[in-house]
């Protein structure tokens with residue numbers, strides 16, 4: 001069904017005799033789609049503001065709990081079996097803190113500190129740190145590779161860009177529970193410095209691909225859905241674009257492009 005707007009006009013001759021009528025139908029699908037989009041962005045904006053407030057309020061008590069947990073652990077005997085419980089609480093707390101930090105990074109206005117950088121160095125460092133933080137069981141099953149053609153320089157906020165790559169690497173790894181290949185490729189294409197992160201994981205359906213960058217969209221039981229929203233926000237802050245190619249069963253390839261330096 002197509003929404004339409006219609007208007008009818010009678011056609012008469014000079015003597016006023018009816019000759020017929022003209023019916024004009026206007027296709028309103030585009031207008032409707034725009035209205036829906038507007039409604040959606042309003043909802044997202046309100047949601048974002050609420051999330052930022054909650055995140056901010058939640059952070060202080062989280063910090064306090066962390067402090068008390070440390071005191072508790074310090075006062076316990078080395079062999080106390082209850083130590084394990086305190087560890088578990090600290091782990092849960094760290095996860096909460098990560099989520100809240102992501103929320104804040106996503107919602108607070110950021111000004112990137114852009115400096116000339118060699119993308120290969122940035123990517124190598126990000127991959128190295130990422131591998132260090134990986135569970136050994138996981139990283140053993142995954143083949144990591146990094147390949148650059150030529151020197152690729154760009155204005156980059158290294159800290160923010162690391163977050164971009166970290167999120168792409170985590171998603172890639174999570175898409176390959178049975179292991180596979182995580183490839184990073186860098187090259188220049190016209191005025192763009194390009195970075196590709198590809199995996200041989202589950203891939204995405206059209207529906208997932210369409211919504212993947214929406215804040216709070218997730219298909220994971222423990223996901224928040226902010227990873228790619230953050231990636232997109234930060235790439236935009238670098239004057240760039242991020243896109244994805246993916247098919248179910250065939251893995252995914254994320255392409256980040258930012259303006260290159262001559």
Ligand SMILES: Nc1ncnc2c1ncn2[C@@H]1O[C@H](COP(=O)(O)OP(=O)(O)OP(=O)(O)O)[C@@H](O)[C@H]1O
Pocket residue numbers: 167171172175199201202203204208212213217218219220222223224225226227228229251252
């Ligand atoms: N490399 C990938 N392979 C397959 N699906 C992916 C990949 N990257 C993202 N997705 C899909 O896009 C969704 C959104 O990703 P995003 O990183 O924004 O959130 P998340 O990973 O679910 O949660 P979070 O990153 O906040 O912990 C994922 O839930 C997943 O369905």
Ligand SMILES: [Mg+2]
Pocket residue numbers: 167170171226227228
């Ligand atoms: Mg993610």
